[in-house]
Amino acid sequence: MTCKDCDKNIGPQEKQASMEALGVQLCERHTRLIKRVILQNDTSVEAIQLFYALKEAGAHPMLEWWDGKKSVDIAISRVKLNIEIDKDYNMITHEQAISDLEDAMHSFKNGFTTIRIPHLAIKYYLDETVTNILGIISGLKANIKAI
Ligand SMILES: [Zn+2]
Numbered sequence: 001m002t003c004k005d006c007d008k009n010i011g012p013q014e015k016q017a018s019m020e021a022l023g024v025q026l027c028e029r030h031t032r033l034i035k036r037v038i039l040q041n042d043t044s045v046e047a048i049q050l051f052y053a054l055k056e057a058g059a060h061p062m063l064e065w066w067d068g069k070k071s072v073d074i075a076i077s078r079v080k081l082n083i084e085i086d087k088d089y090n091m092i093t094h095e096q097a098i099s100d101l102e103d104a105m106h107s108f109k110n111g112f113t114t115i116r117i118p119h120l121a122i123k124y125y126l127d128e129t130v131t132n133i134l135g136i137i138s139g140l141k142a143n144i145k146a147i
Helices: 014-022 027-043 046-056 094-109 119-124 126-147
Strands: 062-066 071-076 083-087 113-118
Touching: 014 027, 014 046, 027 046, 027 062, 027 119, 046 062, 046 071, 046 083, 046 119, 046 126, 071 126, 083 119, 113 119, 113 126, 119 126
Parallel strands: 083 113
Antiparallel strands: 062 071, 071 083
């Protein structure tokens, strides 16, 4: 068993503690670091799970990337892709909905693509979610080359 972040060998207790808290296999140090990120940014555990799944798939994601105005859940900088995890569609207010769309417009103007992923997709279809994001990344890469 190794930490998904630093590849350090971890024991069964470390694995159990990180799986229970975050749903990702991490060493004690990385569990602590990620918990701090969650406290600071109100990051969802689904964002953490997706981050490590994308990292494992070789997509080089960045967690809680500061875009100059706000923190983006996950960013893939080389193709300027921002990924936001929607926590609960039922909880979204109309103000939040239009503000999300405005945010997407502003980042688009700066050359960034923003995709919003419902947390349920990550919870139930993590592999498919990763496959689709990898598809979006290669699509964006092709577009960058075409310019
Ligand atoms: Zn680690």
